[in-house]
Amino acid sequence: MNNKEFTSELAKRLGCTIKETSDQMTSFLSELTQNLQEGNSLTIQGFGTFEVRKKSERISINPTTRQRMLVPPKLVLTYRPSVLLKDKIK
Known part of the structure; x- marks a missing residue:
């Protein structure tokens, strides 16, 4: 849809x-x-919660060159469905 x-x-x-x-x-x-x-986080009753979280910095390795790189911290959007929604989908 x-x-x-x-x-x-x-x-x-x-x-x-x-x-x-x-x-x-x-x-x-x-x-x-x-x-x-x-x-701010936002909770919609019966649907779920939207939240902005901070991912910490990490070390990543390029599989081809085996070069190590530092990935800086960043903000990511997360969504956690409500129990009601999970039950309706099952």
Whole structure:
């Protein structure tokens, strides 16, 4: 299912126009992105938790040349599904 199909289906279920639904989704994703950029985690009940975590620096080895490289620390986005969602998928 692509974004257009998802928006269309959601609009039908909510009884809104596709434009209104698209605007609401854009607003939601914008707010989600802004909170994650600020370093906050976001929990959606029944769906899961989005969180920004810091990966520490590590040493990586190039398999071809066997050269060791230092990979700097970085921030990564993680998602942990809720127990409810895991049960529904099983």
